[in-house]
Amino acid sequence: MPESSTTIGHPVAPASRADRGPIPVVGVIGGIGGGKSSAAAALAARGAVVIDADAVGHETLRRPEVARRVAERFGPAVVAADGSIDRRALGRVVFADASARRDLESIVHPPMFEEFGRRIAEARALGEAPLIVLDAAILLEAGWDRACDAVVFVDAPREIRLDRVRRGRGWSDEDLSRREAAQWPLDRKKAGAGHVLVNDGDAARLESEIDRLMPKLIRARGS
Template sequence: MPESSTTIGEPIARAKRWKHGAIPVVGLIGGVGGGKSAAAAALAARGAFVIDADSVGHATLRRPEVVRRLAERFGDGILDVDGGVDRRALGRIVFADEAARRDLESIVHPLMVDEFERLTADAERRDDARFVILDAAVLLESGWDRACDLVVYIDASQAIRLERVRRSRGWSAEELERREAAQWPVDRKMARADRVLINDGDVSDLESQVDRLVAWLDSAVPPTADRRPSPGPLP
């Protein structure tokens, strides 16, 4: 866990500069089934402009030039009856072959980063966006945390996460393990986070933690060029 400072800092003013502008960009990560989407929704309700990396990725896969390049690399077997990308067929290949996954990322990720930057710039121009949330399961693995001012990890025990994905997605323990094997171990992710929110309880408990995080973001000092913002104690 990161060390904490005892200084909370001055209120954010739009004239101050974070890495990409006057409002902070927060990377949101967590273990599979940890409740990252619930946290993103709670943050959106409190003024966050949320960028959903999954949605950006799905839209990128629909781009004609991407479809063409993927078919050239992986074959027509990844295409559906309408000529678009069948994500399940593509997933069966890339989850089983690390080289194939890297090739997919080399095609898709640069375009996704371009879209992240465009959406962040859009948020910067909005008067109602208090901060940006980049909700991305593979934020660290893809190096997207370089675009963020800080990273927040949503934590839950393995037993709770397994129960959630069993109910919501019908996954077995083996399927959860397979999915998590394509990402960094949860302990490694948590160690890289600036904040950890615990989501083992009910919704109200998570929302209380989100409220404290938002209060801290509203009072945090933007970083200098050579340091991240001081986490400080949550209010």
């Protein structure tokens, strides 16, 4: 699933806290290149179970029934020689057409959310982690925050984010702007989070902020 896809419409209301388990689920969001995965990794180093929404999206596209529906909707141009979905080709289509993006989400998001639920239940059954982290760029847009007890926004200046995606993905300023346009504005995402972490390249500061925030997140289930 492309990182910068989004759902247009109204997010589903969060579930009642009475329906949730004893280990809090924390959604981690942020701008593209903001370093949310670094924050999630720091939480993992402190014992959290991390669910990577991008990885789940990729696995979901490999399911035969999902791949079939995607191929039926988008045609042979998005199908690789081995019959799998060509994610690059699919991304070019959906980033250029909001209607196509919504169609893709209607196919892929439901099974992704089911898989999140399965992994959350599995982690809670083990009962060993202090937190379960859902690392998902489009957590709010997709309404996946309904599975979360708390949401953390990872903040970084645009120039730092641009430098990261230039070095890591070969993107230009225009590439970043185009991908960001497919997500909610950052101020809206930040307003939808209960906590903010700064990840401006100072690794020591990020570690310190994680240590400061961790006890608050652990208490989120009872708040």
